[in-house]
Amino acid sequence: MSARKRLALQGDLLDFTGVPLLGEEACAAVRFRPDHWLLIEDGRIVGAQPEAPDDSWQRELHTGRLILPGFIDTHVHCPQLDVIASYGATLLDWLKTYTFPAEQRFVDPQVARAGAELFLDALLANGTTAAVVFPTVHPVSVDALFEAASARQMRIISGKVLMDRHAPAGLSDDVEGARRDCETLIQRWHGQGRNSYALTVRFAITSTPEQLAMAGELMRADPSLYMQTHVAENTEEVRWVAELFPEARSYLDVYHQVGLLTPRAVLAHGIWLDDADRALLRDTGAHIAFCPSSNLFLGSGLFDWQAAVDIGHGVSMASDVGGGTSLSMLRTLAEGYKVQALRGTRLTAWAALHAATRGAALALGLEEEIGSFEPGCMADLAIWDWAVGPVAVHRDAVARGEVVPLPAQSLHARVFAWMTQADDRNLVAAYVAGQPCWQRG
Structure with a gap:
């Protein structure tokens, strides 16, 4: 021995x-x-x-x-290093002008591999050792990310992005093809080493009700899976979701109706929520990944952390690069203090650091592995x-x-x-x- x-x-x-x-x-x-x-x-x-x-x-x-x-970064986009610090766009314009063209390049296995290695090494160079990550719609981007993470022994949660409408042809899938891809990737990566699979809904706008329902079916079939998506980041986005899903009470309710809100659900932003939404997060165990530098940079709004505390749902910290401007969680925490100050809340270093370490681990159900x-x-x-x-x-x-x-x-x-x-x-x-x-x- x-x-x-x-x-x-x-x-x-x-x-x-x-x-x-x-x-x-x-x-x-x-x-x-x-x-x-x-x-x-x-x-x-x-x-x-x-x-x-x-x-x-x-x-x-x-x-x-x-x-x-x-540090644990609970919402960050691997393929968006190409477009970090790009000038002059709100959320929906940002996606069309910068993000979608950058993500289409990741259909190339060589680009996906080089991008994943650069991304993970950049996380480590900022003291981030675990992350919840968006790759792209391409299965090869998921393979590249998990392979690179395995080589570094990092704790990574990720999965193929789901988009079957309102997206370029090079980033669109369909319900059954996406189901097959997810099932194959889950079998290959979920629970292998320190990798975990997340059903990755881009946001409600880019998935049909049928695709959202399919994601919910996969979540119910294996409760150990994670789910990651965006919610209520931008007012224009919220209005569009209301038009696409008139039967839902709110943007968050779109996900709830198909069973995507669980204790393993990570929802980025959550700026434009009401108290009923916050209570739903509390009751389902889902949590919000607060992305302050991105929210400021894209002019999306000011997240209300005190309201989350008052009602009792979890909050973690996230860089959201490339909407955010740095992979540094320290810069992210400093921006978080400023956002909360604008809301009249004084955020201590303790609350901020906890949300990027043990608090994030608790929100992900990983407190026995990471965060302390x-x-x-x-x-x-x-x-x-x-x-x-x-x-x-x-x-x-x-x-x-x-x-x-x-x-x-x-x-x-x-x-x-x-x-x-x-x-x-x-x-x-x-x-x-x-x-x-x-x-x-």
Whole structure:
């Protein structure tokens, strides 16, 4: 029997044991263990301790650095790196002008493979180790993504995009052909390694009632499948859905009527929902992936996180690249703070970081695998410098009380300053299943 691989990482460990309130700075759910050793055995967390382990452990010192669980991006588009930061369009124009032409290229296996590898490496270079991903309508794009994820041991949830109307010919399928493709891909990838399959409805506009019903049938046949889609992102989109589905109470109800709302349903955006919709999310266990940078960039609107909390449905964080402007979850969280400020809600660093780590894992039913440093979880993590550059270094020193005696000296002040100012330059290394998969320099 081969020796067990044992790795110990020393640094400032930060994760969560509960759910923070949106505006709660002094939070019992925060677990901060400075100058501790995180113990990893055969790719899984086995514990943490203040003293150095014995010589049977491979030890890495990261004194004065922050160690967090890897970020979980719950809504992001693999093929849209080509169109990130494209100028001047609202949602529906964006799809027609930029997104659909870019996605049509992924019918080529070579393009799909290169795109998937670039995309996953870019996630890792931003400290994101797990994601819920839209590929394209082409089965080859799904194969390429899952193959690349398997090679990196990443936790990926994805599936062939369903679109049988209001889409270019190169991105359109049909009900029975899509069913066959999904069944084949589910058999090939779902539950294989760290891959999970998601029935991937682009949005209600691009699927006929018959295709939505087919997706619901597949979900009922295997409750372990995920479902991902968009909902209530843009007012023009909401009006069009109401015209296409006059029998539905709301945009969200379109999905509910065919059985697509389950605890494994991830719905991106959810800006233009009402309280009845929010109660339906709560009652079905489905959750909203909040995409602040995309919502601002496309002028879609301001998501009401406090309303979600008041009614009790889940919220996670997502970059939505390419509608969003960066794969960095740190930039995404900083934009999330601004969106909530515009709504009159102060979002703490704790609530934001929780929604991108343990909170996202809880929403996906994966809290025993990812999102925290609980023993038994996979060692998917990122190591960060607290500050890079003279301004950030000075601000960090102020938060620690080393420069001037300001009243904002606290752990939250320090973490909030880091979350607001940091980006990919702060990332020292990312680990997946205890293996370094990205290292600076």
